[in-house]
Amino acid sequence: MSTKNFDVVVIGGGPGGYIAAIRAAQLGFNAACIDEWKNEKGGPAPGGTCTNVGCIPSKALLQSSEHFEHANHHFAEHGITADNVQIDVAKMIGRKATVVKQNNDGILYLFKKNKVSFFHGRGSFVAAKDGSYEIKVAGASEETLTAKHVIIATGSNARQLPGAEFDEALILSNDGALRIPATPKKLGVIGSGVIGLEMGSVWRRLGAEVTILEAMPAFLGAADESVAKEAAKVFKKQGLDIQLGVKIASVTKGKDSVTIAYADAKGAEQSLVVDKLIVSIGRVPNTVGLNPEAVGLKLDERGAIVVDDECKTNLPNVWAVGDVVRGPMLAHKAEEEGVAVAERIAGQHGHVNFGTIPWVIYTSPEIAWVGKTEQQLKAEGVAYKAGQFPFMANGRARALGDTTGFVKMLADAKTDEILGVHIIGPFASELVSEAVVAMEFKASAEDIARICHAHPSLSEATKEAALAVDKRTLNF
Ligand code: FAD
Ligand code: NAI
Numbered sequence: 417m418s419t420k421n422f423d424v425v426v427i428g429g430g431p432g433g434y435i436a437a438i439r440a441a442q443l444g445f446n447a448a449c450i451d452e453w454k455n456e457k458g459g460p461a462p463g464g465t466c467t468n469v470g471c472i473p474s475k476a477l478l479q480s481s482e483h484f485e486h487a488n489h490h491f492a493e494h495g496i497t498a499d500n501v502q503i504d505v506a507k508m509i510g511r512k513a514t515v516v517k518q519n520n521d522g523i524l525y526l527f528k529k530n531k532v533s534f535f536h537g538r539g540s541f542v543a544a545k546d547g548s549y550e551i552k553v554a555g556a557s558e559e560t561l562t563a564k565h566v567i568i569a570t571g572s573n574a575r576q577l578p579g580a581e582f583d584e585a586l587i588l589s590n591d592g593a594l595r596i597p598a599t600p601k602k603l604g605v606i607g608s609g610v611i612g613l614e615m616g617s618v619w620r621r622l623g624a625e626v627t628i629l630e631a632m633p634a635f636l637g638a639a640d641e642s643v644a645k646e647a648a649k650v651f652k653k654q655g656l657d658i659q660l661g662v663k664i665a666s667v668t669k670g671k672d673s674v675t676i677a678y679a680d681a682k683g684a685e686q687s688l689v690v691d692k693l694i695v696s697i698g699r700v701p702n703t704v705g706l707n708p709e710a711v712g713l714k715l716d717e718r719g720a721i722v723v724d725d726e727c728k729t730n731l732p733n734v735w736a737v738g739d740v741v742r743g744p745m746l747a748h749k750a751e752e753e754g755v756a757v758a759e760r761i762a763g764q765h766g767h768v769n770f771g772t773i774p775w776v777i778y779t780s781p782e783i784a785w786v787g788k789t790e791q792q793l794k795a796e797g798v799a800y801k802a803g804q805f806p807f808m809a810n811g812r813a814r815a816l817g818d819t820t821g822f823v824k825m826l827a828d829a830k831t832d833e834i835l836g837v838h839i840i841g842p843f844a845s846e847l848v849s850e851a852v853v854a855m856e857f858k859a860s861a862e863d864i865a866r867i868c869h870a871h872p873s874l875s876e877a878t879k880e881a882a883l884a885v886d887k888r889t890l891n892f
Contacts, residue, residue, distance in 0.1 A: 418559060420533070422448045424761060425551055425563035426754075427539040427706065429453070430464020431747040432738025433569030434523050436754030440567075441530040443762040448561060449532055450539035450553050452705075455520065460536040460556070462523040463516075464571050465739070466747040469591045472519050474614050476512040477594060478778050481621035485780075493817060503622055505598050512594065535559060540707035549711065549734065565733045565761050568713075568721060569754065570706055572699040572739035577606060580667035580695055586674050587667065590615070593694045599623045604676055604690035606667075608635065608658050610777050611696035616656055617779050626656050627688055629678060631697075633661040638775070640789040640838040642804075642824060647783055647840055650820055662686075667693065701740045726766075727757050735761075749773050772855045776845040781820045784848035787836030787855055790826060799829035803861065803884025805877045807841045809892040812872035818842040823881040825851075825861055832860035832885070843874055850878055861885035 424440040426433045429451025437449035453468055455461040461468055480503075487501045527534045537555025544550075549566050553559045574589035576582060584592035593615045599622040605612045608630035620626040635658065636644035651658060661681030668675045674693040680686050701720040708715060714722045714730040721736040723729055729736050735757045738750030749768070756766025777783040793800045804824040807813035821841030827834050837851035854864055864882035869875045876891075883889045 420559055420561050422446050422563045424565045425561050426567045428569035428571055429462035430569060430571045431466045432750030432754045434462055435751045436567045436758050437532045438526055438530045439755045439758035441532045443758055447532050450535045452538040452555055461520045463519050467519045468516055469594055471747050473512045473516050473594045475778060476515045477618045480508045481618045482780060485621040509595055538705045540705055541710040544711045567757055568736040569738045570702050570740045572745055573702045575698045575700050577695050577697060586669050588694045596692060600691035602690040604688055604693040606695045607697040609696060613777055613779050615694055620656055628658045629662045630660050635660055641791050643783060643838045643840045699745055727753050772852050774848045774852050781841045782844035783840050784844035785838040786848055786851050800826050801829050801885050802826050803881045805880035805884050805892055807877055810877045812874050813842060816842055823877045825881040825885050827861040827885045832862055834859055834861055847874055847878060
């Protein structure tokens, strides 16, 4: 076993880690990235949760299932006949695996291009000595690395429901939920958060009867209330059975089924039998195998690495980013932190604006927002104006045949500065970028209202929402 010296070692090759390593290398550091994720053949599969069992594969399945839904239910209105439409689930999962591999390979290519040394294995702290850190790599690569700066980006794992351990056959985490071999007749989901809604949508479109059991009495509590209300209405119409305010009593596995005993919102005892159960009740920070004790790295009571606003840990020159630290568990948040940390190591002023991190839920219609919700502004006592424009009144949405939802803009009552934009509708994930840019530049609603937007485009709904703030929509 040899010892290799680096300026910066990144532990974890998800969106936080691999991006941090690339940025560090771009800034002239001798950088390494350690990642332990294995593909089916045991080879390296960098990209973390996001690439392997998160953002990318879920969006691949959402796309496939949406095509299926369109072919079955929406082609006819365009005059297209598609009888006897079939779904080959194995082929769909195979395509998803190909998309994942393209992304894994892309990251390995980027490491080479940027001269980042990649080590495939588990990285753990051994000791801190002489102003640097010793890190052991165990796995396909067996090495000892030393580095002055360490960036930890070890991500998160699905939270287990006590008494319902994941077996990925009947009780599924996000991992198993993305590779169910055949459409289950009945699918249960515990948790109506982002994963529950996205995965529930995939399997519902493919023909499963989906029941989602949610503990909270309110649906999508983090979203703007009017968006959450519209979403609940649409999802119900689509056939997702979302039950709020439930209390799970027990989860029992049979040979080919799972029985969930629960109390409904009125306290009545209920029982649900399903072929598969997805448990999506949040995620927990992951430091398994990192050996933080060896160097005295501080974790909080949730197991997250304690960091300050700049992602500095309690140890000199040790940083942590992404899901393993406080803040939203989003790939783009992890990436922004990774870039900012690499730049701080280089003496620059890396910055992450938590107030303009966009949120997206890739259901149909998509849901996306940035900034404050109306209920947050009310709670904070901020005087605001609201403008809303429905996609029903947008020409492009009508041409697409997708007129569900609206764009809602919230602006400061006095200064007109945009404080939040909330979208439910087609391509909300793309539309939200304009709002992010606007908020980063501290734009007013009037700024957006005065900007020329292409016609016909969905983005005109954003312009009209901005006009609506001043009560002067042109097309509604
Ligand atoms: P991770 O992506 O979890 O990467 C951590 C990496 O570190 C892993 O490869 C792990 O194997 C490795 N590792 C851990 N410990 C060690 C060690 N000791 N040594 C070596 N390697 C180690 N976010 C979005 O923004 N948009 C989405 O659409 C989206 N969809 C999602 C869908 C699902 C189903 C799930 C589960 C998540 C989704 N997310 C999405 C969240 C997103 O995946 C995470 O926020 C993101 O992956 C966090 O990045 P990270 O780099 O912090 O950690
Ligand atoms: P989540 O935090 O989005 O939702 C979890 C839900 O489970 C909540 O509504 C919560 O009230 C509920 N819950 C918790 N305990 C429960 C219990 N015992 N019984 C019933 N319900 C319970 O978490 P989720 O969906 O697991 O996703 C994890 C994270 O992954 C998200 O927070 C998000 O950051 C990320 N993600 C992002 C996506 C995106 O950006 N499009 C897609 C998927 C995941």
